[in-house]
Amino acid sequence: DAGVIQSPRHEVTEMGQEVTLRCKPISGHNSLFWYRQTMMRGLELLIYFNNNVPIDDSGMPEDRFSAKMPNASFSTLKIQPSEPRDSAVYFCASSSTLGNTIYFGEGSWLTVV
Amino acid sequence: SQQGEEDPQALSIQEGENATMNCSYKTSINNLQWYRQNSGRGLVHLILIRSNEREKHSGRLRVTLDTSKKSSSLLITASRAADTASYFCATDRGDKIIFGKGTRLHILP
Numbered sequence: 001d002a003g004v005i006q007s008p009r010h011e012v013t014e015m016g017q018e019v020t021l022r023c024k025p026i027s028g029h030n031s032l033f034w035y036r037q038t039m040m041r042g043l044e045l046l047i048y049f050n051n052n053v054p055i056d057d058s059g060m061p062e063d064r065f066s067a068k069m070p071n072a073s074f075s076t077l078k079i080q081p082s083e084p085r086d087s088a089v090y091f092c093a094s095s096s097t098l099g100n101t102i103y104f105g106e107g108s109w110l111t112v113v
Numbered sequence: 114s115q116q117g118e119e120d121p122q123a124l125s126i127q128e129g130e131n132a133t134m135n136c137s138y139k140t141s142i143n144n145l146q147w148y149r150q151n152s153g154r155g156l157v158h159l160i161l162i163r164s165n166e167r168e169k170h171s172g173r174l175r176v177t178l179d180t181s182k183k184s185s186s187l188l189i190t191a192s193r194a195a196d197t198a199s200y201f202c203a204t205d206r207g208d209k210i211i212f213g214k215g216t217r218l219h220i221l222p
Contacts, residue, residue, distance in 0.1 A: 004155075035212075042214035043156075043201065056209055091155055099143055099205050104155035 002026075004105035006092050012111045018080040021108045023092030024073055031098050034067055034077050035091040037107070043091075049075065050098060082112045117145075117202040117213035125219040132189040134216040136202030137182075145178055146203040147187050150215070156201060159187075192220045 005024040013019055025032045033048040047057040049069045057067070064083070069075040079086055093104040120135045136145070144163045148156040162169045162178045162185065169176045175188040189196055199215040 033210075043212040045209060045211065048209065093156075098210070099207070101146070101158045101161060102148075102156075102203070102210065103158070106155045 004092055004094055004103055006090075006105035006108050008108055009106065010109045010111075012113065013082055015083055015112055016081045017112075018078065019082045019086075019110060019112075021077040021090050021092075021110070023075045023077070023105060025075070025092070025094030026103055027073065029094035029096050029103075030072075031095045031100075032069060032075050033091075033093040033095075033102065034075070035093065035104075037089045037091060038087075046077070048098075079110075082110075084112045087111050117204045117211060119200070119202055119213045119216040121216060122214070123217040123219070125221055126192060127221050128192055128194060130192055132192050132196070132218055132220075134187045134200050134218070136185045136187070136204075136213060138185075138202075138204045139183065140204075140206055142180075142204045143207050144205045145176075145185050146205070146210075147174075147176060147185075148201045148203060148212070150199045150201065152198075156212075159200075189218075192218075194220050194222060196220050 007022045034046040037043045046059045047067045052069045067077045089107040091107045093102045095102045117136050117138045146161045147159045150156045160171050160176050162176050173190045178185045197220045199217050201212050201215045203210050203212045
């Protein structure tokens with residue numbers, strides 16, 4: 001299995017631009033998670049989906065962030081407009097079901113200048 | 114909000130020594146998991162211990178769970194240079210899984 005695949009791996013963008021991060025979970029996994037990692041705040045859960053349905057988005061910082069999961073094999077996290085404080089590593093992860101082992105992608109390193 | 118808090122924040126030991134990291138949490142959990150993160154990489158699952166278990170082993174790893182104290186420990190025996198990484202505990206409350214801020218472990222040659 002290829003594991004969780006994220007793209008892009010690295011992105012540098014200017015403040016105000018739209019950023020779209022993409023994720024392909026492991027085939028057959030029903031739960032998908034988006035996390036954000038910074039030195040100051042550690043690893044924060046932004047949102048998670050179960051069977052393509054958003055279950056908890058309480059971690060999404062503000063309305064500039066949105067996430068979708070149109071099908072079982074694809075999810076996006078969008079930031080519009082981006083701000084320098086959004087600079088972080090964004091991880092997508094999946095598990096066969098909530099409570100089981102979580103498999104992480106390699107992360108998308110976002111820098112907003 | 115942070116559910117799990119690792120202690121210490123950073124740890125440096127000599128190769129061959131044992132490394133112990135602790136995790137404390139606040140609310141009841143279904144299970145607790147430990148993950149490792151190498152620099153610049155994603156997190157990798159190490160071990161899961163359920164709330165009705167007290168101790169679990171996997172190779173050089175030993176995890177304990179004390180639900181009365183709401184704490185867990187991860188012991189790495191006979192440390193190696195390749196064990197240098199950050200280690201995170203993750204608590205599963207049933208509705209979500211929350212990660213702590215991690216312990217940065219550095220194995221000195």
